[in-house]
Amino acid sequence: MRVHVGGDHAAYDLLVDLVSFLEGEGHEVTNHGPHGYDPVDDYPVFVLRAAEAVAADPGSFGIVLGGSGNGEQMAANKVTGIRAALCYDDELARLAREHNDAQVISVGARMTTVEQARSMVRVFLGTPFSGDPRHARRIAMVQAYDEGGTLPPLSA
Numbered sequence: 001m002r003v004h005v006g007g008d009h010a011a012y013d014l015l016v017d018l019v020s021f022l023e024g025e026g027h028e029v030t031n032h033g034p035h036g037y038d039p040v041d042d043y044p045v046f047v048l049r050a051a052e053a054v055a056a057d058p059g060s061f062g063i064v065l066g067g068s069g070n071g072e073q074m075a076a077n078k079v080t081g082i083r084a085a086l087c088y089d090d091e092l093a094r095l096a097r098e099h100n101d102a103q104v105i106s107v108g109a110r111m112t113t114v115e116q117a118r119s120m121v122r123v124f125l126g127t128p129f130s131g132d133p134r135h136a137r138r139i140a141m142v143q144a145y146d147e148g149g150t151l152p153p154l155s156a
Contacts, residue, residue, distance in 0.1 A: 001125060002057060006032035006050030007065030007072065008043035011109035014117055015065050021118050027125070044075050051076035051084065054103050061125055062104035069108035076104045080146055083139070088112060093120040097127035099135050 003022055007015040012034060022029045030053060033046040047064045054062040062084070064072040069086045076084035084104035085096030088111055096102040105124045107117050129135070141152040 002028045002030070002060035003125070004030045004032060004050040004053040004057070004060060004062045005065070006043075006046035006048075006062070007109075008034065008046065008067075009037060009039050009041050010067030011065035011107070012037045014107070014109040014114060017114055018063060018065070018117060018121060022121070025122070043072050047072045047075045048079065051079040051082045051104055055079050055081045060103070063121060064104055064106045065109055066106075067108060067110045069106040069111065073104075073106035076106065081143070083142070087120050087124070089116070090119055090123045093124040094127050097124055098130045099132075101129040101135070101139055 005015060005019055015031070019029050019031050032049040032053065034041050043066050050062050050064055054060050062076065064076050064084065066072040073084045073086040076082055082104055083100055083102045084106050085092065085100060085102040086106045087093040087096060088108065093105060096105065105121060107120060112120070144150040
């Protein structure tokens, strides 16, 4: 599986660990940076590149990392077609894939242990979208808004 990774200084050590972990699991990993520790780097530089790479590479997934994961999730979600989910446990990682067909997981390095992050990433990458019609319908509504600003109709 192809996985695009990007983060910032607050998650640099976790990024390095996850790249190695994923390669060891047999995944094809592209590290969009940072490629060295810089305490004043900016997460959008690396996260937006990782999210754009996922959008341009159907079937691939992304992992974005920061101190909390909040800004990284927000940045990734600005890329058209990307659904990024901030996760802090295995259940959220599973639901992000099953219900939302998320292609990107955001992880806060200051909020999770290395073991938790590895587990969430493994669950995220290993969980298929359920294909349930209600979930597909909701995703289509969000996608229509993302692509053209079309609001879903009000329910009766």
